[in-house]
Amino acid sequence: MAGRKKSLGTELLSLFETVVRAAPGWLSARPSTDFPTPGAVVSLRRAGWFEALFGKSLRPVADESTTRGLEDIPSDEVAGSGQHAASSLPTDACAAPGWLSARASVNFSEIVAADGYHLPVFPAETEEWMAAGPGKFIIDGTLGGGGHSEIFLKSGARVLGVDRDPEALAHARARLAHYGERFSTWEGNFSQLLETPAIRQGDLADGLLMDLGVSSRQLDSAERGFSFMREGPLDMRMGPSSPRTAADIVNKWPEAEIVRILFEFGEESKARRIAGAIVRQRAIKPFTTTLDLADFIEKTIGRHGRTHPATKTFQAIRMAVNEELESLATALANASSALKPGGRLLIITFHSLEDRMVKRFLKHRSTEFLDDPGWPEPRPNPDYQYRLLCRKAIAPSAEEISLNPRARSAKLRVAQLLHPKS
Template sequence: MVRAASGVLFARPSGFSNNGQDAWLGTARHPVKDTGARAASGWLSARAPADFSHIAVEQAGGYHLPVFPVEVAGWMEACAGKWIIDGTLGGGGHSELFLKAGAAVLGVDRDPEALAHARARLGGFGDRFATWEGNFSRLLEIPAIQHGQRADGLLLDLGVSSRQFDSAARGFSFMREGPLDMRMGPSSPHTAAEVVNAWSEADLARIFFEFGEEPKARRIAAAIVKQRATKPFETTTELAACIEAAVGRHGRTHPATRAFQAIRMAVNEELDSLAAALAAAPSVLKPGGRLLVITFHSLEDRMVKRFLRHRSTPFIDDPGWPEPRPNPDFQFQLLARKAIIPAAEETTRNPRARSAKLRVARLLDPTS
């Protein structure tokens, strides 16, 4: 079974919904579409324009530089006649590789801006490319899946796209002044401002420690609660300055880095979403279908590693058993036993790929 890293889910405040899933244990029920998503404010209120046809090819390609382009193309083995689900479409870089190889692609993303951009960029592939707006935790809600179609491949590229991170209006980065938003799409139930200004000191400390692995979590949480009592936080730079004043600055890494990461992960329910997507993968793929997952954070990679290790083990054992027993969750074959890391030339070209890891598995045929 897939176990959570200790204490992570308890870090959610009371009322923080996981859509009825026991996803962390790998037993998620089918995700239910969130009908209570709040009306988007800020950048989302304007929605992305429907026509991106004016974007130059150079601009389109520069939306986000995909990581592991060679490795993803090789392990996915996309070709004519195959149907690939890109669960994290983003700028469409990986999808373009699959389409150029002849496959049909369904691009999934919760960000309307990313979807509009990808439609403009990849529209030339005609009906071999389609999109679906939604969180990848809701893969089982895709109409084609509900009607019985199964994919030859599923790609999950986790984390924030360069376009989202570099946009001040999205509020992901403390390097640019912007609103405390951090939502990856309108379905995210909270903004960063709501988390920072409304969650208790204990809840803030827990997410900083668990999601951000921040050793000074309690000090940062206390400083935030003290300052917001005078004036609620509104911008990224206000929050970053508060954190820096509380813990000081040492070395090249900004002291707000881990806290901002933790807030983003809480806002977008990233670990719950990943757990739900992993649990859904065997029902989304056809026998022989390939699952590729790219992570950028140790908690994410740990979840994927444990999930695939358990699901690729034919027998399980316990000291109290007379002999090993068949694993009822045995479904995958690991195609790469260890995580794949970027080559030096890739990290030179794309420094944001430095922490990336790729894990690859193939769904087994239950009848064989």
């Protein structure tokens, strides 16, 4: 058991040290969070951030989520609301993707992508698990085209849509204007939720949704520079506040840093070969467009199978440009301060690294007692604050994938706040 405990802690520490090393200087922009000071590679354990986010790498007493600590939460909040109470869910609900679509009011045939934005993934599941309704306040932390927000608005809830992309905000405001004062927006990263006027004024949310990744509109817009299939500038910023562009990384970052992000963020096995070739080529002529880079990568490593050889490289660069893992880590740490006790936290991921972070965070924060071979008895977990409403990630149904192929890699995790961390 001790060996298992050590390997888990080592793996988590390695992941977050990689996040910090991969984007030098990102920490300096987050003074409100107890992260280590910027500069060289940091020891997360020494700085205390590792424990602040995940707690010590101790094993839980049991893997089962617990309902203890729910005494002060109204019964309708614990079980859900209305006719879809969580207590009535079948025991295999999470293991049977798509069962909700026959119960929730969302109809796949009625869902339409919003003018270039992707279809909202898990429409029925997010409606069901969020349990939004009249009098509820929901924060859509990644507004995009407003698809999920509209689902919550239709239930009668009040919604705050947050997005770093001014274009997405303008589009959603126009599209959802008929909901009047029940819909409002705020420009910023979902990691900055505590800076929104609502939260600063103590208007805590009944539910928080985080739908991670890039929108279809951003991906399909050549001028945004996300696609290796369309000619565009090497940009890849999800919002104008991002401190760097893809061109900055490709043309200026040290070779070792490029290797790291390709391997860690893109899981690219040919990371060293690609990074070395990029550095040699940029000394002759800097990369300026998406097709410049995509074609060069294809010439460097060749093409095998149907997947474009630049896919993983573009993914890695995009994640580094937008500090996606860093933003997620901050958002996870801050979520409990934005929610009311009993509030729902729904997180949709599309990438294995993101899902791993969410899974481990929620597992630790939903474990009431920790144990260690050197302790005489289990001890209370000081970070215990969530109840897992679904112990396993929810996968999209075959019906949804057939209508929305981009949903195939999506995972939904659901938790409920018992109490904010003291």
